[in-house]
Amino acid sequence: xxxxxxxxxxxxxxxxxxxxxxxxxxxxxxxxxxxxxxxxxxxxxxxxxxxxxxxxxxxxxxxxxxxxxxxxxxxxxxxxxxxxxxxxxxxxxxxxxxxxxxxxxxxxxxxxx
Amino acid sequence: xxxxxxxxxxxxxxxxxxxxxxxxxxxxxxxxxxxxxxxxxxxxxxxxxxxxxxxxxxxxxxxxxxxxxxxxxxxxxxxxxxxxxxxxxxxxxxxxxxxxxxxxxxxxxxxxxxxx
Numbered sequence: 001x002x003x004x005x006x007x008x009x010x011x012x013x014x015x016x017x018x019x020x021x022x023x024x025x026x027x028x029x030x031x032x033x034x035x036x037x038x039x040x041x042x043x044x045x046x047x048x049x050x051x052x053x054x055x056x057x058x059x060x061x062x063x064x065x066x067x068x069x070x071x072x073x074x075x076x077x078x079x080x081x082x083x084x085x086x087x088x089x090x091x092x093x094x095x096x097x098x099x100x101x102x103x104x105x106x107x108x109x110x111x112x113x
Numbered sequence: 114x115x116x117x118x119x120x121x122x123x124x125x126x127x128x129x130x131x132x133x134x135x136x137x138x139x140x141x142x143x144x145x146x147x148x149x150x151x152x153x154x155x156x157x158x159x160x161x162x163x164x165x166x167x168x169x170x171x172x173x174x175x176x177x178x179x180x181x182x183x184x185x186x187x188x189x190x191x192x193x194x195x196x197x198x199x200x201x202x203x204x205x206x207x208x209x210x211x212x213x214x215x216x217x218x219x220x221x222x223x224x225x226x227x228x229x
Binding site for chain 2: 031047103
């Protein structure tokens with residue numbers, strides 16, 4: 001079955017440093033989504049990328065979708081303590097019109113003030 | 114985006130018993146999804162609940178253990194049956210994939226289950 005791999009598993013950064021998490025799929029994806037889960041909370045949708053090579057920005061967050069549509073990254077510039085949480089990528093399951101998502105294992109971000 | 118009310122938020126249950134988790138959505142949705150998230154781990158899809166038909170279960174999950182009801186387009190329940198400590202986890206329902214939410218999925222607040 002489809003696998004979505006995400007690295008690193010953990011990242012500890014000093015406040016103000018940058019952070020990047022990477023996501024790789026075993027298959028070509030029609031789209032990829034990113035979620036953030038705060039400690040004790042539930043996943044919250046951040047963004048969806050659809051086009052090959054697409055780059056989207058949300059304030060300090062930059063999302064990229066690879067040219068082959070098999071990898072993606074999330075980059076946070078100048079991290080803040082509010083960025084703490086686990087970031088998940090997710091891709092739709094294989095098969096036309098699939099609505100089910102396969103989640104990566106997530107990257108847990110800790111920010112040291 | 115849709116608002117989901119999920120309950121209970123947490124429970125501690127004796128092994129061998131069953132717990133039913135409810136999710137109420139503030140709008141009609143065709144599909145609802147049930148996930149399990151073990152502590153510090155990722156989300157694993159248990160099943161997809163469609164109104165008017167049997168739920169579709171993912172590999173490793175069976176209806177006898179996780180029966181699902183979907184009586185209408187705004188409500189679903191997941192039952193964790195004959196619980197063992199290995200069932201201790203967070204259970205989440207989810208809806209989404211619609212254009213009005215930029216195709217993102219909305220999650221309920223989760224049910225934190227501890228089996229003792």
